[in-house]
Amino acid sequence: MNNALPCEKLLIGVSGSIHCSQIGGYLAQIRREFAVSIRVIMTRTACDMVNPKTVELHTDSPVIADIWGTPQSKSPHITATRWADLFVVLPASANILGKAAHGIADDVLSTAILASRGPIAFAPAMNPSMWESAAVQRNLQTLKEDGHYIIPPQEITSVTTGDYDSGLGPTPESLMPHLWHVLMKHTKDVYWEEATRTLPMTPAERARQNLPLLAIADKQQASA
Amino acid sequence: MSDRKNDSNYVPSRFLSLSHDEDGSLILYCARTGAVGVVADGDVDAARSALLPGTVTEGPLGGILADLEQGGFLVSEGVDESALAHEDYIQRYTDKSLELIVMPTEQCNFRCVYCYEAFLRGEMAQDIRDGVKRYVESQSGLEQLTLSWFGGEPLLAGDVVAEITEYCQSYAERTGAAFLCAATTNGYELTPEYAERILPLGLTNFQISLDGVEHDHDERRVGANGEKTFARIVENLRYLHESDHDFEVAIRHNFDPGNLPRVSEFYEMLKSEFGGDDRFVTELQPIGRWGGQNDADLSVCEGRPMLRSLIEAKKLALDAGFRDAHGIDMLRPSGATCYAANPRSFVIGSDGKVYKCTVELDYHDRNIVGQLHGDGTMDLDWRKMALWTETNGMDAGKKCVTCYFSPTCHGAICPKEWMDEDEAECPKSKHTIGDTLKLIRAESLFVKPAGVP
Ligand SMILES: Cc1cc2nc3c(=O)[nH]c(=O)nc-3n(C[C@H](O)[C@H](O)[C@H](O)COP(=O)(O)O)c2cc1C
Ligand code: SF4
């Protein structure tokens, strides 16, 4: 077993796709396999679709649903985005994709997206007719060009107006490898310069330059 | 799915490579699917025109064109092939497979002229052996377990190798996981007695270096006390050859300008010893300046002439009846990526230190990514892990983004090189793709590797 999960601090933005009714399952899996600490921002529509109290069962702090934040997290669009190692919008409605692509900041989630310094992973979920619309496709393209990451939706069954309909969205299996990839790539980018500043040196190369061995203690152990 | 613009029109894959063989047939390779196909002379014109960049072929497809679609050489217009290749590659982040490369000791009984190791630590203590077993035991839902023995010379710690191999084999049997166990060994301690002990425990794949005919080998792969090593290794190999065991020995030939002139003599020798035994395969590696004591004195093969020599030597090996240990595997999706890029691959030092790269070892702090404990838990530094699992190759503007070979390599042929140099060298199989495809075809005629259509 590995002692540490890869992501220390994960910020999740939940928007008003009906897929947010699955958020409890995602949060449980993410806590088990991926992130140590999770904060959640919800749009007003998302709060109508799923009770924030249910979401809070899986998080360490109250859901942020207002631009004024909570006593623990004031001006959350700044504090929460600075806190996070990774920011994912799950699920991402067509509306939030459009706002993010155009820099609109008219509620707490869209403002946090605009205020975020790192790349954001969007997990779109919507009806195929919305997904295939020229506007959504255009917005997806803009987001990619802006350096964000789109988690390609799978065909799923979603509940809309009480009828079962075919929908597009993430699944727990499809989501996790993408989250890993986005986190690891971002981590690599941030650490790269420091990690590659010096070249590695084998013991023979160190000896040629009269440098001490790196692992002197270990050498003593071997000869013991 | 929705990103298909038009299912009835087909375009050539962007991950395609074509090579003409001497008999007029066309050999095709699609890096995304890993398919290698041969188009017979009569169909070549139809195939070539459909595969010309920019050609759109209307469906439904029949005959050779339907075959091309099946292999992924033709794809539906609008399919985002790069997204499919990426989706495939990120599956390495799921925990269905585990690869442990274990150093049961860092000591070695050889002092090869090009070696870069430091032989710092001794045999793995019991608590770390228990740690390896418990770490394996703590996995759930594993579909593939790969255990690779590395060193130092792993068979100097033959008991450690036997203990952990036996455990992993029984774990795999209990859980239904597929088990592959291999050792990179100099072959000196793979005596008949040890072979009889270890093969039934599941260690059946060996990579053993013979650096040429006897005197060439003995000049390069020298015993720790200056002794000759060739005769004893070959004696051990003869025993395996005469046995009925199921195994695979990859005979690795490290070449340099000095032993290259006798490479044909070398393969003749191998043929007379092991020819016709398909449990013996071959691989070739140019000797490099890998950071050892004698780097300044080594004469090495480089650049285009090295690639030419490599292909010529591969042809000789094939003529002698030996399959290439990696040939078609290197062309499969993700087949040319290094294990260091796999987030589920760990090198375990004899003291439980966890590394990613078997060349960098503890020569840079960034490669010491964690520590395995006796209770089977592993501390990992994910910041360091990220350096190895995500290279710069796929970053915007880098060469891998537009590369036709990228589903095979993903810019991860050597994560270390991306850190040490401006960019990593592309795999040799890409540089020599035309000849490589011809060799694979020739090989498939005497033995057909799984997966060749
Ligand atoms: C029952 C119901 C289900 C909906 N499902 C989706 C959906 O899956 N995806 C989507 O983009 N919009 C969906 N919508 C529409 C959004 O909720 C609507 O566009 C809203 O303005 C989104 O606001 P938000 O992005 O601020 O959360 C749905 C609306 C309703 C009433
Ligand atoms: S390293 Fe070379 S072969 Fe590999 S993906 Fe990059 S450009 Fe292609």
Ligand code: SF4
């Ligand atoms: S990272 Fe490069 S040097 Fe290290 S094991 Fe992989 S291919 Fe070899």
